[in-house]
Amino acid sequence: QAPKMYGVIPNLPNEHVERREHMIQIDAAFRNGYGVVLHGSSGMGKSMLATAYAKKKYYEATFWCSAAGPGKLVESLRVIMKDELKMADVNQDTTTETVYAMFRKLLEETKGWLLVIDGVTQISDMIDEDSDITLIPKDPKGDVLITTQQASNRILPLATRIKIEGLTTPEGISLIESYNMNIPAEKVTSLAKALGYVPVLLSVCLSRLRMDTDDDKELEEEIDKICSTGDLSPSSEEKVMRKVSNQLDLTIQAIERKKPQSTSLLLICSYLSPTHIPVEWFTQDDAMAAFQLMSRYSLCTCIDNTISMHALVQRIFRSRDAHDKEGDTHKGLHLAMDTIEQAWATIPVPHGQTVIRQRHIPHVITIEQFVGDAVNMQKLGKWYEKVAYMAHKVSSFELSKRLYKKFVEIQYDRYGKDATHPDVADCLMNLGILYRKQGK
Numbered sequence: 001q002a003p004k005m006y007g008v009i010p011n012l013p014n015e016h017v018e019r020r021e022h023m024i025q026i027d028a029a030f031r032n033g034y035g036v037v038l039h040g041s042s043g044m045g046k047s048m049l050a051t052a053y054a055k056k057k058y059y060e061a062t063f064w065c066s067a068a069g070p071g072k073l074v075e076s077l078r079v080i081m082k083d084e085l086k087m088a089d090v091n092q093d094t095t096t097e098t099v100y101a102m103f104r105k106l107l108e109e110t111k112g113w114l115l116v117i118d119g120v121t122q123i124s125d126m127i128d129e130d131s132d133i134t135l136i137p138k139d140p141k142g143d144v145l146i147t148t149q150q151a152s153n154r155i156l157p158l159a160t161r162i163k164i165e166g167l168t169t170p171e172g173i174s175l176i177e178s179y180n181m182n183i184p185a186e187k188v189t190s191l192a193k194a195l196g197y198v199p200v201l202l203s204v205c206l207s208r209l210r211m212d213t214d215d216d217k218e219l220e221e222e223i224d225k226i227c228s229t230g231d232l233s234p235s236s237e238e239k240v241m242r243k244v245s246n247q248l249d250l251t252i253q254a255i256e257r258k259k260p261q262s263t264s265l266l267l268i269c270s271y272l273s274p275t276h277i278p279v280e281w282f283t284q285d286d287a288m289a290a291f292q293l294m295s296r297y298s299l300c301t302c303i304d305n306t307i308s309m310h311a312l313v314q315r316i317f318r319s320r321d322a323h324d325k326e327g328d329t330h331k332g333l334h335l336a337m338d339t340i341e342q343a344w345a346t347i348p349v350p351h352g353q354t355v356i357r358q359r360h361i362p363h364v365i366t367i368e369q370f371v372g373d374a375v376n377m378q379k380l381g382k383w384y385e386k387v388a389y390m391a392h393k394v395s396s397f398e399l400s401k402r403l404y405k406k407f408v409e410i411q412y413d414r415y416g417k418d419a420t421h422p423d424v425a426d427c428l429m430n431l432g433i434l435y436r437k438q439g440k
Contacts, residue, residue, distance in 0.1 A: 006080045007064035008276055009116075010051045011303055015203070017167065017175040019049055025162050026053055026145070035136075035144045035159030039151050041237050042312040043200035043244065044164045046147040047118050053145060060112035061142075066275045068119030068311065073135075077103050100135050113142030119275075119311070120148040120155055166197035166233070175199065179206045182216050187223050196232025200298075200310055201244045207298040208251045245316045251297050262290045266299060268390050268399070269309050270317035276306040281391075281399035385427065397434050404431045 022038075029036045038046045054062050065076035074096045081102060082090040090102065107113065115136075136144055136156070148155055151163070167175060172192035176183065183191065195201045205226065213219040229246070232239050255262045265287060269277055279288065279302075291307055294300045301308045388403035404427050411424045 003059055004061045005054075005064070006061065006084050007076060007116075008066075008304055008306070009054055009062070009064040010047065010301065010308070012048070012051055012055060013203075015175065015178045015206070016048060016052070017171045017178060018052060019045070019167070019171060021168075022049055022162060022164065023053060023056075025160075027057075029160035029162070030143045033158065033160060034140045034142070035146070035156045037146045037148060037156055037159045037161045038164050039148050039161060040164035041240070042149060042315070043198050043240065043310065044166060045199035046164045048199065049164065050116050050118060050145055050147050054114060054116050057114070059114040059142070061110060062114045062116070064116045064118070066118050067121065068274050072119075072273065072275070073117065074099050077135075081106070104135060104137055107140060107142065108137045111141045114145065115142060116145045116147075118147050120146050121150065167192075167199060167202075168197070172197040172202065175202055176206065179210055181206070181210055182219065183223065184220065187220070187227070190227045190231075191223055193231035193233050194227045194229065195247075196240055196243065198232070198240055198244070200312055201240065201247060203298040204244070204251055204313075205247045207296060208247070208254055211297060212254050241312075241316070244312060245319070248299075248313065248316055251299065255294060255297055255299075259286070259290045259293055261286060262294055264390060264393065265290055265396075266294060266309070267317055268387060268396065269300065269307060270314040271387050274311050274314055275308040277308065279305045279307060281402070282307075282396045287396065385423075388430070392430065392434065397438055401431065401434050404434070 026036050038049060040046055054064060063080060065073055065080070067073040067076075077099050078090055078092065078094065081087040081099070085106075087102070090099065107115065144156060144159070146156055146159070151161070153161070166172075169189065169192065172195075173188050176188050176192060192202070195205055209219060209222055213222055226247075229243075232243055252263055252266075265282065279291075282288070282291070288302075291300060291302055295302050299309070299313055385404070385407045388400045388407060391397075391400035391403065407427050408424060408431070411421060411427065415421045415424065
């Protein structure tokens with residue numbers, strides 16, 4: 001009987017390398033206990049390793065949950081229980097406490113399962129703070145695999161911790177060779193060193209070389225340019241970020257030449273939750289073709305009518321936007337984002353809402369995260385308005401409409417529904433323009 005898989009498990013790309021030493025380490029850890037935490041810097045391949053393990057090891061049931069962003073874990077659990085397991089008692093209004101209690105009971109009644117929680121930021125991701133209900137049973141009948149950038153032992157305290165660093169030299173070479181390009185053998189190791197054995201950096205760079213070099217001579221010239229910038233081994237996170245940013249700039253230029261609207265779409269996605277952004281939010285005819293192109297450049301992933309971006313790619317796009325002085329389309333967007341993130345640390349969380357109180361400021365604010373009275377309203381409203389304007393400019397009407405409506409909701413909450421504030425008038429006017437363009 002085929003194992004049951006629940007949740008949106010990422011696809012393994014054709015070009016990937018099996019990290020056998022880590023797979024062996026995970027197997028050994030599960031023989032001695034039920035929990036493994038994969039931790040390390042962004043871009044090192046933690047999620048890819050977890051994906052490979054989930055798809056290649058046999059369990060009676062595998063549950064894949066994303067915790068990449070505030071409230072994402074409970075959202076993932078709701079989808080699994082409501083849409084896949086058809087549990088009638090679960091809906092969008094079910095509280096975090098109830099969702100955790102029901103999922104924990106499901107695990108207690110099931111044998112031989114694997115629970116993967118991808119992108120955990122802190123212990124509050126797995127505990128409902130109002131009730132202290134934990135997601136993991138005290139005596140589990142399965143295994144728990146967590147990926148996180150945090151080395152803290154507060155995340156699943158009894159688990160085995162495995163640090164995921166850059167690929168080894170054989171793994172780096174193997175990944176490069178999996179692209180089936182005519183790279184001379186003597187240049188493969190030099191290329192791996194120049195890119196620091198960092199999986200996400202190797203993937204972005206190799207994808208661009210494969211897409212944009214027409215013959216062997218041109219390929220060698222481009223490789224020589226990359227190698228001439230020096231190597232990243234041993235690599236610091238700052239050096240990796242700088243190198244990834246440089247390679248992304250080259251990739252962005254290549255994409256813009258083929259589909260100019262791609263950069264705007266990617267920038268919009270960089271300000272949303274990093275995983276499972278619905279395709280229907282981008283309703284213009286060319287959007288899906290642009291996302292497919294960007295997927296071939298390893299800047300995003302398209303799966304099950306959703307789009308996901310690597311968190312490291314998101315950070316670099318937002319940073320790039322912050323330093324972009326040309327035009328006023330995105331002016332102030334990054335500043336508004338910073339203000340929201342600073343305010344997040346002191347948010348009073350009303351009882352019953354799904355906003356999770358966090359010790360760490362989140363990198364990404366999700367569209368449906370706030371309901372009006374939980375943060376600095378003016379800055380949050382401006383953030384929604386800015387991203388809505390960006391979406392409007394590239395004809396992503398569904399996404400723009402959602403954001404404008406959220407902005408109006410925030411302004412009504414702030415000024416009252418009978419208010420005649422110019423911000424409300426501007427937003428309602430923009431909504432009207434959207435509906436008119438859609439023939440409504």
